[in-house]
Amino acid sequence: MIDPNILKDNTEILEENIKRRKLDISLEELITLDELRRKGKNEADEIRSQQKKLSKEIPSLKGAKKEEALEEAGALSNSVKELTKKADDAEKNFYEKWVKIPNIVDKTSPDGSSEDDNKELRIIGDIPSITKPKNHLELGENLGIIDVEQAANVSGSRFSYLLGDAVLIEFNLVNWVISLLNNKGFTPVVPPVLVRENALYGTGFFPDDAEQVYSIPNDDLYLVGTSEVSLAAYHAESILEDDKLPLRYAGFSTCFRRESGTYGKDTSGIFRVHQFDKVEMFSFCSTEKSKEEHEFLLSIEEEIMQALELPYRVVDVCAGDLGASATKKYDIEAWIPSQQKYREVTSCSNTTDYQSRRLNIRTKKDKKSTFIHTLNGTALAVGRVLIALLENNQNEDGTVSFNDSVASIVGLEKLS
């Protein structure tokens, strides 16, 4: 959620933002609702104030005067109830719409409406020349380390079994990334993956992306699609000490996504599945330093890609392709030989105060409290990195071999 004051103070910023995000939203209605809400509140407050004053006098009154006062207070009480109800409704009407207003896009984010308009910032690493590259599924099945067929019988489509060396690689990768982040001052976290509705609202996944989230209706819980949710909510409703910022966390968790609306997209293998493991960086940052922090998180993502010697490019996501909570977002896309394309393996967003406002996370500076900025970035999306590693290091016979430095990270030299 963005600051409601912007609606009356800086309407033009909102106008421009809506344009840049290619949204069809009328501000007029919101402005009216906002005015109604303020007016309603004032009216209710005023009458309530009268009522409170009168009811304080009542105990010192006697006889007829008391009767009179009681009667008047009763009437006031009724109108307070009425006006409060009206004010609450107005408030609700406004916020219902207001929470859907996405974050203000950063000046430096490129314009555009879709993925195709994202701006390529740099390409790093050489694309390997592989004749007739096999895709990761073919490689993985032959090596006996990925089984989606039986997973489909057990759980349905878009699930997988990782087996044998794939599992060793996963644990080695995770361990390596967590240590790397720990050394950089991130606190490693294994967060809850089942959360309450509130955490999802707070992070901006609800109400917009609710259809992507698995729910456990019996217990009113939801499976997180990323540990960003539980990491962000970790400091909900609190005031963080300014000199302790930025607070950095590295969360490892399984992630669950319904992938509704992606029928026919990436149907083969484990590129797009309902369940995968991920190490996520999350930072609670002061408002002045969040841009810097954003670059810092991106630099770590690149460091990881480079250490794994995966060819990749960095993309600055355009305004129209940005999620609601982000003001700016970088994606790293790894080269996928079987597709002859760069595909997303990480995503790094600055969500400024969009989440902190909803989660009520503040800091105090010079006696004034401000909403802090939050940022998130993928350190390691296990499944997709595994795909990139398999495909980019494949041999013609379907085996996979890693050079020494990569082997020292993944823990083995050859898959055969």
Add this chain to the structure above:
RNA sequence: GGAGAGGUGGCUGAGUGGUUGAAAGCGCUCCCCUGCUAAGGGAGUAAGGACUAAAAUCCUUCGAGGGUUCGAAUCCCUCCCUCUCCGCCA
């Protein structure tokens, strides 16, 4: 899953219908005092919101939501959370 206890300000903790947004203590800030330190004295110390140029003022908040009442931290209902005991369990 069964039985019980409890949730009050940064913390400890008093408060069962009427200037209680909240005693007291701790902590913190400022001032005074003592050569320094230790000790002592005094003042201040929640958040959010409306309106403001700013202040004043007003409103909300004692786990959350609802109810009773002229008036609720205090009474009633629902939910959440924490703790103790029993059972079960990686």
